[in-house]
Amino acid sequence: MNLKIAIIGTSHVAPLYTAWNSASHLHKNIDMVFFAAPGSLFRRFQIDEKRKFGILDSSLFSPQDIHTIKNTFGAIKIDLKQFDTVVHVGQLSRETQxxxxxxxxxxxxxxxxxxxxxxxxxxxxxxxxxxxxxxxLTESWRNWTTSQLYTVPAPRFAESCITSKSSYYAPWVKLSAENPASFMKDLLDDYYNLIEINHKENGINSILPPDEVYAQNGLVRAIFQNGARQLRENAEYSSEDHHHMNIQYGEIILHRILDTIQRN
Amino acid sequence: MNSPYSNLPKHAFWSSGVAERAPLDPGTLYSPDIMIDRKARVVTAGSCFAQHVGRSLREAGMNVLDAEPIDSAVSDTTANQYGYRLYSARYGNIYTVRQMLQLLREAFGSWQPENIVWEKDDRFFDALRPSVEPLGLPTREDVLDHRAEHLKAVREVFSNFDVFIFTLGLTEAWVSKGNGTTYPTCPGTIAGTFDSSIFQFHNFKYLEIKNDFLKVRRLIKTRVPHAKFVLTVSPVPLTATASRRHVEVATIYSKSVLRAVAGELSDRLKDVEYFPSFEIITSQNARGSYFEANLRNVSRLGVETAMSQFMTAHNISYSPRRNRALQAKKEFNRNLKSGAQDLNEICEDLLLKAFIK
Structure with a gap:
């Protein structure tokens, strides 16, 4: 019997999607469905008590948003109860705060x-x-009794952000300039562990990237940023984007996801 | 027949001013002489109720100063537990005017408090604001260093503002026998040990409170000559009294003295205004609806009613429901469970409840 997995999430789903397209032939027993949208839209998606997820009330979304989602996925919502496993990708961790x-x-x-x-x-x-x-993740995602829920947080920023001139990355530039790399790594590792524990206490399992993706300062190694592509139109992210990762990162995370799900 | 009462407005008579008002119609109890606009730089301090005042002002988009801010992503509950986002600096609740006076004198270097480091379970607490570090600090020196930093923030905020909204809370306090350092809590409640050779109970009298406020005003005016003052009296009753009277009797005594002082000051001084939150919340017209079931905490409805009167009087748009919706949205954006936000205030004197036999 095939294992049905739903991968839902933000733009950070893109490298996973690409990785899956290259690897799906190796996993014939897995039926993987993707349902994603840019973060600003995805975070407005709704979930009801029957675990229908997506655009549930069309009046709250623009016709363009509805059109985009329908065109991409063939539907504006997804029934998460139909899946053995749901993987929620791209939850923001507020590490900049x-x-x-x-x-x-x-x-x-x-x-x-x-x-x-x-x-x-x-x-x-x-x-x-x-x-x-x-x-x-909010209340509706906690303590599910049917379907396994996993969360894959949005990647940490890439190490290249510490030389960025953009004010968006200024806290990282400052943090890196004022503290040793090991301090930053410990800070980030402890913080992500805390989120993982909080999720665990609420019935949500976390899938975190392996240590190999991180530089000494705990940010993502620059090699995983180069060539990152967008969810829509497959365009490459600008060099000032230090948050979206490439297919190599996607392959590592996909491997981690499949390994974790199949072990459980 | 002509009488001094014959041409008075309806609100001057109990029947038309109160009894005939629909239940929960708060009437119009406040017509300020000093107007405050949205741009005014406001400093808040006082007893527990002052937290509601500050919160409502911030929700209304008023320019409430905060010399010790914390990132907006931190929840209000956590921030408040550590004394953030309660007042214009992390001084915690200031229940008595003497406490306020001593804080300013200390901040501006003209006075030194005594016995300000209290110990509990090998942790050390700032006796003058014990709730801002609920777990205490590792050493006495840490307490003193943190306090020195805090005083910088107090100096900063009280040197550059327009309006000081001060909520008078209590007349009862515990003071040191040496130089009269006035504490927000009784030694031995949050931390410290009660020693009757060091500490004593003091119930501040009318003249003491009035003179203390005049000194506060003078101290501020030398730095901020244009400063204006809005006084309120907290409607929150005492948790406990050490006056040997019934707590209800002690509460009315305490509030009456504070109300009388505020009344005289606002009548006499052009830069002092009185905002009758006490009267609005405790009004017979409200039939007790502005209090929670414990008959002590002010309900959300009570806070909103009082603060609506304040905002309306100052021509400041204030929509608590809309603000709550915005707050909920903010909470949603923080991915917090909605409703986690509560309206509880941080009240050190609640700890006295632990001593009920």
């Missing part, structure tokens, strides 16, 4: 920085925990 938080403070017993406001380590942990909670 974490970077901003760390940049803002001199944290007792953790990071001493002259000229920054002081904060106790306990307060920092509480604030970090709050951020991690805010990065969790």
């Amino acid at each position: 974490l970077a901003k938080l760390v940049n803002q403070f001199s944290i007792d017993e953790f990071r001493s920085k002259k000229g920054c406001r002081r904060i106790s380590f306990e307060a920092f942990l509480a604030l970090r925990y709050s951020l991690a909670r805010s990065a969790m």
Whole structure:
């Protein structure tokens, strides 16, 4: 019997989709369905109690959005109960807020920085925990009793972001300039572990990339950024985009997903 | 027949001003002489109820200053637990005018408090704002260093603002026998140990409170000559009294004294306004609806009713329902479970409940 897997998510689904197209012939027992949209649209998708997911109330979406989704996937919603496994890809982890938080403070017993406001380590942990909670999938995704749900968070930024001139990446430029690489790596690893634990406590399993994708500072190695392509029209991302990864990254994550699902 | 009462407006009479008003019609109890606009740089401080005041002002888009801000992605609940987003700096609740005066004097270097580091389970707490670090700090020095930083923020915020909204909370306090340092909590509740040779109970009298406020005003005016003041009295009753009276009697005494001081100050001084949140919340017309089931905490409806009067009087558009919808959207965007936001205030004196036999 075939294993039915739904991969749903944001633009970060693109490298997985490409990787699957190259590898699907090796997994005849897997029926994999994709349902994705750019983050700004995907995050507005709705889910109901029967686990229908997508555009459930057309009046809340533009005709263009509806047309795009219908044209791409043949439907504007997907019935997630039809799948043995659902993989939710691209949930934002709010790690830039974490970077901003760390940049803002001199944290007792953790990071001493002259000229920054002081904060106790306990307060920092509480604030970090709050951020991690805010990065969790919402109530409707928690504690499913039918279908397995996995989450694959959006990739961390690529290491090249620390030389970016864009204000979008400024917190990373600052964090990297003021702290050793190992500090950044530990910070990010601990934070992602926290999100993973929070998800686990709510019945959601996380699939995290292996360590090999990360540079010494905990950001994604630059080789996985080169040649990243967009979900729509397959156009290449600009060199100032440090968040979308290429097919090599997609292959690693796909392997991780299949390995985890088949083991369970 | 002519009488001084014959040409008075309806609101001057109890029957037409209160009894004949529909239940929960708050009437128009507030017509300010000092107008505040959206651009005014507002500083807030005071007892627990002042948290509602500050929150409502921020929700209405007013320019409430915050010298110790925290990233917006951190939930309000967590931020509030560590003293963020409650007031214009992390000073926690300031229940008495003496506390306010001492904070400003300390910040501007003219006074030093004593016995300000309290210990509990090998952790150390700032006795003057014990709730901002609920788990305490590792050493005494840490407490003093953090406090020094906090005082910088207090100096910053009280040196450059337009309107100070101060909610008067209590007359009862615990003070040091040495130099009269006034604490927000009784030693031994959050931290510290009660030692009757060091600490004593003090119920501030009318004149003390009035004079303390005048000193606060003078201290501020030397730095911010154009500063205006809005006084309110917290409608939240005492959690407990050390006055040996019944808590209800002690509450009315305390609120009456504070209300009388605020009344005289606003009548006498052109730069001081009184906002009657106390009267709105405790009005007989509300039939108790503005309190939660414990008859102490002010309900959401009560807060919204009082603050709607404030905003309307100052021509500031304020729609709590719309604000809640925006808040929900913000929460949604944070991917938080909706409804996690609560309206609870951080009240150190609630800890006194632990001592009920």
